[in-house]
Amino acid sequence: MSDVRTLPRPTTIHAPSPSETLTVEMDHVGHQFVQDGGDLTTVVNPLRAGLQLDRVPAPCVMVIFGVSGDLTERKLMPALYDLAVGLPLPEGFSIVGVSRRDWNDEQFRAEMRKAVAAHARTPVTEESWESFASGLFYVRGSFDDAATYTKLKERLETVDRERRANGNRLFYLATPPSFYIPIIENLGQCGIASRQDIYVDPHESWNRIVIEKPFGHDVASAHALNAAIATVFSERQIYRIDHYLGKETVQNVLAFRFANILFEPVWTRHYVDHVQITVAESIGVENRAAYYEEAGALRDMVQSHMLQLLAVVAMEPPAFFNGNAVRDEKVKVFRSVVPPTGDDVAKYVVRGQYAAGFIDGQPVPGYRQEKGVSPTSTTETFVALKLGIDNWRWADVPFYLRTGKRLPRRVTEIAIEFQRVPHLMFSSIGKLDLQPNVLTMRIQPDEGISLRFAAKVPGASTRLRTVRMDFAYGAAFGGAGADAYERLLLDAMLGDPTLFARRDEVEAAWAIVQPILDAWADQPVQHLPLYEAGTWGPDKADDLIERDGRTWRRP
Amino acid sequence: MTTTSLKTVSPARPPLTASWTAPVLDAARVHRELDRLWKEWNEDRRGEEDAALHAYEGALMRASTLNLIVVVETLAEAEEIELVVGELIEFSPSRTVILVRNGRKAAGLHIRVSVHEHLQGRGRPAIQRESVTVAAKEGSDHILASVTTPLLVPELPGFLYLPRFLRAEGPLLQDLLRIADRLIVDSATATDPSRTLRSLANLTQDETGPRLSDVVWTRLTAWRQLIAQFFDQGVTQPCLEALDDVEIVCGKWDGDGRCGLTAGLLMAGWLATRLGWRAPGELVHAREGWRLTLRAGPRGRSREVLLRLRMTDHPPACGGLSSVTLVAGPECPGTFRVERTDDQAITTTSETPTMPRVSRLVYGRQMDEPALLSQELRNFTGDPIYEEALVFAADLWPEGVMI
Incomplete structure (x- = not known):
C-alpha cells in the first residue's frame, strides 16, 4: 500500500x-x-x-568515470549529444569526464567531438557543437586516488556556479568493474555523493549513480558489490543499467501483454506448450577477449539480458507502470525459477565453444584462435538451458534459453509455442503437416510480432496449411525510436528506475545461474563441445530439447 | 519554410494506380480496385524474386493505423498532399482519402485509387499505404461528404486534415466533423486571425465533436519547452511571479502562404493562461506593432504585465515566431529570451543579477508540412493546454483586422 x-x-x-x-x-x-x-x-x-x-529533467552534471573508454565513445557521448541538441536536456546540463588520460578540457572536447561525429544521430555543426561542448569539462586522475576526487569536487562546485546545475549529480561508472568500489568509496569519503534515503522537496539537489553490468560475477560478489554501493548510496539512488531493457521492443512486450486483453487468457500453462528465448550473435568475441574469458556466455548473456527477457514474458501484471511495481513482479518470477543443480546441470544445461567456420561467406577463426583468448580456454561461447518456473501460471511449462556467438545470424526473439488442438477434425481428410500456433516477438532485428496459425488453402478440396501473420513494428509506426542509452540516461536523470535492475532483482538472477556455475566449477572440463562457426550450436543443444519431443526454432 | 526532417523514406517502386469517372461513387469498386492493385503489386514482387517476401509462408498483413481525410481545392493540391503523406514515417495512414472540391469542370466524380510502398532504409520494413482521391465539380460539397464514410477503413480512427482551414468552412466541414475523431488545421494560413481563432475556439467547446489540433501549436512545442526550462530551477522560478514585460516577435508571410501572427497570439495565450494573467481587452495598435497591458496576480494585489507583439520579415522567422523575450521586474529581476537564429537552430539566453549569463543553441528545425502532420498523427486525445491558450488568443486580436 x-x-x-x-x-x-x-x-x-x-x-x-x-x-x-x-x-x-x-x-x-x-x-x-x-x-x-x-x-x-x-x-x-x-x-x-x-x-x-x-520528460525534461532538472539541470544536472553528469560525471562519467572512464570517459576515455569505448562505451563513452560509442554510446554515452553520442546519446547525450542527441539528447542535448534535440531538446530534452535542460539549459545548464554539463558533463565532467574523469579518466587517467592526459587531457585538458580542450583535448577532451576534441576527442568527444570525434566520437559524436562518428556515432550520434544528429549532425554536428559548429554552432551545435560549441553549444554542447561549452558544458564539457575534464578531470584527470586515477580512480583510486583521493586527490582525483578533491579536484573533481572543486570542479563540480565551479560548474554548479557557472552552469547552474543546482548540485544535481548523475555519476556514471563506465569503468572496468574492479574500479566500482574504489570510486564509490571515494565519492562518499570526499563528500561528493551522499546518501539520500528519501526526499519530498523538489528543490533539494539529488545525486544518483548508474552502474554498467556486470553486477558481480557470482552471487557472493554481487552481494559484496551491492553492499559496498549501499554504504554510500541508497537503493533509490542506484541505477543498474541493462541496455536491453531500454530497447523499444522489450518495452513493447509489456505493452503487448498488459495493454491487450486478448492474450492474457492463453498466457498460461493451460495453453502454452513451451517458450523459447534466443539471443544469437553472429559476431565473435572481437575486442572483449579479456572480459569474455572471465565471463563466458552464461554470465554475459543469460544472467542479465536473457533472464530479463524471461521475466517480461513470465511476470504477472504489475499494478502500475512504475519503478518498483514492475520490478517486484520480475523478482517474483526469478524467485520462482527452478535452476538445475548438481548432476542435473549436465542434463539441462549445454555449453559449447565456437570453432573455425564461415559467417556470411567469410572464413572466421575459432574462439581459441581469437586475439587475447587462451589457446586452452574452456570459456563457453554458447549456452542452451532448460528452466522451469514453479508457480500457478507456468508450472510444467519449460523455458528453453539459447545464446551464442558466431551463430548463423544476429537475432533476438521470444517464441511462445502453444499446445496443439485437443482434437483435429480435419485428420479424416488425410495426412496434415500442421504446426502448432506460435506467437513470436522479435526483439532485434526486424522488430515485430508474428503469429503462426492454420488456414484453408483456397480451392474446392479441403487442404490446410500453416501460415504466418506478421506485424512489423517499423511498418506500423515507422521511424527509429530513441536509442536505448538515450532512453535510459534520460530515465536516470528523471529519477525513473522502472527500466533499471534493482538489488534484489540482480541477486535473484545470480541465484538462478549460481548452481550452474558451481556445477561447472566442480567438474572442470578440458574441452567444451565445439560447434562450427555459422551453425546453431553443438549437437548436444539439439539433444537437450529433442528429448522432450520438441525442436529449436530456426529464426 | 523548406527544411524538413522527414526525408528518410523513399518510394520503393512507383505506385500502382487506377482511375475512372462515374456519375456516383461505387465504394465496392474502389475496394475491388485496391485489392486488385495489391495483388498485382505482390505478384510483381514475386517476379522480382524478393527474398523477404518469400520468407512469408502465405499471409502478409499490412499493419493498419489510421484513416486520413484531407480536403483540398484542386488536383494540384491533391498531388502535393500525396507527396506529403509519402514522407510520413510515424503513424503513416493506412488509407488516405483526398477530397478535391474543385477538381472537375463537369458533373460526376473522378476517382483515383493507388497503392504505395515506401522504404525506410536498410533492415527496416517497408511502409505500405493506399490512397483514394475523389474529385468533384465546385459546389458539390454535399456529395463529397456523403462519399467519405464508405471509403474509410473500418474501426480505424479518422483524422481530418484541412491544410486551408478557411476555404473548407461550410456544410462539407460540418459533415466531416461528424465522422472524424480528430481535426487538424493550420491557422497560419488564416488571413482573418480573429475569425479563425474564434471559430476554432468554438469547436473546442463541442464535447461530442472531434478533438482539435493546430499545427501552429505543434510548432510552438519547442518554444514552450525552452521557455519552461528557464524556470525549472529554484533560483529562477520566482521570476515567473515578477514578469512584467513580454515581447513576442512574429514572422510575416512566407512563400507557402503562412504567417506567424497566430503563433504569436497562441504564445501569448499560453503564457497568460499558464501564469494566470488576465486580458482587459484586445491588443491595440502602437508605433512598433501591437500592445496590451495584462493584469497578473490576485485581484486587489495585481500587477501589470506589458504584452508587446510585432511582426518581422526576418526570413528564418517567416510563417512562425522570431523571438520571445520575458523580462522580470525589480522583485526578482531577470531576462529570458528564445530566438530563432536560422532554419535549423534556436538560441536561448538567460541572465539575472545573481547568475552568470547562460546561452545555448538547440536544434529547432523549422518543421515542414510532413513533419508537422507526422507529429499531429501521433496524438489522439485533445490538449486542454492548447484549448485554454486558444480561447485566450481568440479574444486578443481585434475583430475584423486582417493581415
Missing part, C-alpha cells in the same frame, strides 16, 4: 492550476511519483503543464 503525502506548493510560485497542493505517492522502498505522472522537479513550474510527457 502506498504512502500518500501532500507536498505544499512553494509559496513563491503562483499556481494557476486548480489544486494548491501536489499529491506525491511513495512506494514501499521510497521511490516517489506524482499522481499525474509528472516529474517532481518540474511539476512546480506552471509552464510545464502539458509538457510533462516530453
